[in-house]
Amino acid sequence: MSTTLAFRDSPYAHEQTATVVAVDGDGVVVTDSTIFYPHGGGQPGDSGVFVSADGREIAVVDTRKGEAGAVNHHLAADHDLAVGERIIQRLDWSRRHAHMRMHTALHLLAVAIPHGVTGGSIGAERGRLDFDLGDVTLDKAELDARLATLIAADYPVSTEWISDAELDANPALVRTMSVAPPRGVGEIRMVRIGDVDYQPCGGTHVAATAEIGGVRVASIKNRGARNRRVTLVWDDAEGQS
Numbered sequence: 001m002s003t004t005l006a007f008r009d010s011p012y013a014h015e016q017t018a019t020v021v022a023v024d025g026d027g028v029v030v031t032d033s034t035i036f037y038p039h040g041g042g043q044p045g046d047s048g049v050f051v052s053a054d055g056r057e058i059a060v061v062d063t064r065k066g067e068a069g070a071v072n073h074h075l076a077a078d079h080d081l082a083v084g085e086r087i088i089q090r091l092d093w094s095r096r097h098a099h100m101r102m103h104t105a106l107h108l109l110a111v112a113i114p115h116g117v118t119g120g121s122i123g124a125e126r127g128r129l130d131f132d133l134g135d136v137t138l139d140k141a142e143l144d145a146r147l148a149t150l151i152a153a154d155y156p157v158s159t160e161w162i163s164d165a166e167l168d169a170n171p172a173l174v175r176t177m178s179v180a181p182p183r184g185v186g187e188i189r190m191v192r193i194g195d196v197d198y199q200p201c202g203g204t205h206v207a208a209t210a211e212i213g214g215v216r217v218a219s220i221k222n223r224g225a226r227n228r229r230v231t232l233v234w235d236d237a238e239g240q241s
């Protein structure tokens with residue numbers, strides 16, 4: 001049974017009620033709807049708690065994509081949740097909000113570096129993108145200044161859906177060379193950031209870029225002859241990495 005992805009339209013929902021629709025022997029619980037983002041597109045799966053009808057809090061340590069559109073919540077301890085039970089889902093919001101901020105910051109990094117993206121990863125403390133740059137050299141101070149300008153502009157972030165055919169007609173929209181957007185459902189979710197970025201993405205983002213806060217380039221490293229790995233950290237993070 002497929003799970004309604006409530007985080008897509010409501011990325012700021014910290015808490016909601018849902019019904020358990022499947023339980024397996026390994027601690028995996030599927031609900032009819034979820035605010036927990038499942039690991040994908042470089043963004044980690046959410047953690048948090050499920051609160052049972054009698055008020056017990058059960059830790060959710062990870063969230064992953066399951067079979068046939070289901071979202072699998074991986075619960076920490078032996079739990080006795082049963083199919084049909086109503087539970088409250090409560091996110092580890094500070095971790096997830098950090099993912100939303102860093103995810104949106106990486107979109108802006110790809111605006112600041114207009115070259116092919118070959119990989120990436122998002123965390124609550126740092127995020128990185130790999131670029132196919134060839135001979136192009138990057139200047140850390142210039143990138144920091146460009147990112148600060150894009151963030152301060154407070155561009156609104158919105159989502160819309162287009163058909164597979166529309167995407168096929170505009171192949172330049174796909175910035176990420178290594179990850180093809182999900183196909184076969186007939187529609188592609190597009191993320192728009194003001195008039196600076198428009199690309200397929202299934203992740204969670206902040207509502208406007210100023211909410212990202214201060215970020216800086218921690219390092220620019222060679223990853224083979226053509227590839228450079230650019231790592232971002234929060235501006236108030238200590239030291240270099």
Ligand SMILES: [Zn+2]
Pocket residue numbers: 103107191201202203204205
């Ligand atoms: Zn995104």
